[in-house]
Amino acid sequence: MHLDLFTLGVIGLAVGATISLSFTLLGLVLRGLPALRIWAAAFWIITLAGLAQGLDERETFLSAIVGNVLIAIANAAMLMGIAVHVRYALRWRWPLLLSGVFLVMQVAFLLAPPGQRVEALAFGGRSVVWDAWMIWVLLRRAPRDLRVSCVFTALVFGSDAVFYAMRSIVMVAPATTSQVLLATQLVTANYLFAIFCTFLVSTGFTLMLAERLTLDLRSMARTDGLTGLRNRNAVIDDGRQAVAACRAQGRTSSVLLLDLDRFKAVNDSWGHAAGDEVLRHFVKIVHAVQLPDGALLGRYGGEEFLLVLPGIDAAQAIVAAEEVRSRLAAAPAAHGELRIAVTTSIGVAGGAGLDINSLITAADAALYRAKHHGRNRVEWAGFREAQTAAV
């Protein structure tokens, strides 16, 4: 099949419209992903740009100005979509400023054509600048957890930059300017590469969305919605690993089970919203205490919290527990005008050679004693108690 420019233009238009439509439909299904909407808009704009340039092969106003302005806006939108996606605070004004610079250059070229070489260099340089900016955001500003998809997308923009840099070099070479056939082949290669690259960019963006969704879902599955702490499974899982690592080095670890006292009465007297506020207040109090490095706090149950202190012995853990207890007793929770006094009972267990389950069981027994002995107090599991829990 002979690939004339008209055929290539139609294929490019079909591919662009299909990708734009699929991103738009994806945006209708996957709500809450602003980058997806921005990318969908970018693909529509770039498809329109291809149409404008395809309709105007003689490079007059429609192709030179409208087409190039649309390409610049699409590049700016892709860049902003990437920044939004990786949560890098980039302001619209910078990409739009760069688009404005390219527009001025394009108008100048239309009014006073600078010759094929300068135009080729400017065209290639423009693509390389956008690509470099996107690669920088993808590789330097993306969180580690999004690395796979961001590296893939950066590689796609990297190949785009290499293609346009090489295209510019070939275009300015004296051999090219004198050979009509080679120049035509370059235009064909440009079309094919642009189609291929648009497809790969859309694949990269799709991977980025999939990686972001997976990451968010994983994080939600591990997080307690009310307090933002690790939930029960997450704190036990992370605690298990941290305690096992200390155990392997023969180091001791401790856990604290902290339970708010007479919390049901708070709900009954002031309502559930006040109870929620008290729970958040309690978390703030624990965070205000200078906890040892590696401390892991999680919500163990309704008004019960688990604090794992890897590498920390029982004596140090009791000091931390006492500080939490006394700070909370001295600082009532605020709920509107209300000041709600609240206390906590804490069970502490520590020891080398114990796994997380044994430590929690021993701390639970100590917590039971703290409740039984009047609440608002710290009790610890003796060595024998902790050893018994381990059996």
Ligand SMILES: Nc1nc2c(ncn2[C@@H]2O[C@H](COP(=O)(O)OP(=O)(O)OP(=O)(O)O)[C@@H](O)[C@H]2O)c(=O)[nH]1
């Ligand atoms: N507001 C609010 N209340 C909760 C939440 N989760 C559990 N609760 C409440 O916490 C209360 C726990 O009550 P109990 O188990 O009787 O314990 P308590 O009243 O603190 O008594 P002691 O532990 O014996 O001092 C129940 O009323 C639960 O409804 C929550 O997320 N928000």
